[in-house]
Amino acid sequence: MAEEERVEITDAEWEIMRVVWTLGHATSKEIIEVLQVKKEWKPATTKTFIGRLVKKGMLLAEPQGNKFIYSAGISEKGSVENAIDRLFGQICSRATGKTIADMISKALLSHEDVRLLQAALDAKTDQSVDVVPCNCIPGQCQCKNEHNINCH
Amino acid sequence: MAEEERVEITDAEWEIMRVVWTLGHATSKEIIEVLQVKKEWKPATTKTFIGRLVKKGMLLAEPQGNKFIYSAGISEKGSVENAIDRLFGQICSRATGKTIADMISKALLSHEDVRLLQAALDAKTDQSVDVVPCNCIPGQCQCKNEHNINCH
DNA sequence: AATTTACGATTACAATTGTAAACTAAAATT
């Protein structure tokens, strides 16, 4: 039952979570090493983020002797979903399709990815509507008709 | 020549920009009204963000009598692209395809959108690769082979 | 045993962000 995931993850915190999500579990030493190379963070910096994430429950710290083994307290899937919702909450709902199309064009995809995309798209075909309403202006403006403006 | 757009836009600032992008140009009064309804922001709050955006050059203020007409100093397209790059910079490159597929499944799309998506996907078909490398861990790990970890 | 190292906890600190009140000057209304 998809754990409570209304949590906000900052950019820096994402870097920590990515390491843990990828490794499954890790010591602070491992996390520090990865980010020292990848982000050129001082060990102290990484320690700060680990501490904050543990306090927020996004990282679980299992005692192991006098230190800890860290693992993810929130799922990668749910977190990515949140990030996606945030992105699409920011842009005009009418621009969603075009935006996703741009992503596809830019992305490096595997053959398998392409199949996945095709399947998702096929499933959409009979669920698409004539006009997606704009949500930039309250009242779901009819733009051209109502305000005589070009709403995308 | 796509204007310099390495600028960061915060969530709150996006709300202001959306109004301006949608209307083309607007008075502070108009922006304030929209966000008073949509976000329940006090006029003073909206004023603060307008001021900050103008200072950063993201909003242009054309003097009109004793007040201003505001318009966008950065393009919506470029800004959306930045937001997308940021999102995909955060998640594992290997998860890009699956993530986009999820977006499609969730999105409300128009028939036209579906056609757009299909076109973008068709263009991808002959450009896809066998395996997208993971970028969560430095050195483009080979995961299973190299570190014996499940890299997604 | 003495010393060095490692790791977690505490403290620091400036910049950014969200949220808004207060102030000021010009314009509109009474």
Next chain:
DNA sequence: AATTTTAGTTTACAATTGTAATCGTAAATT
């Protein structure tokens, strides 16, 4: 002309974020 409304500017202020040094203690090394 006096008053009220507007719009822009200045100031406020706590929380968050990025970035890190320092401190204390337990463990490993010499």
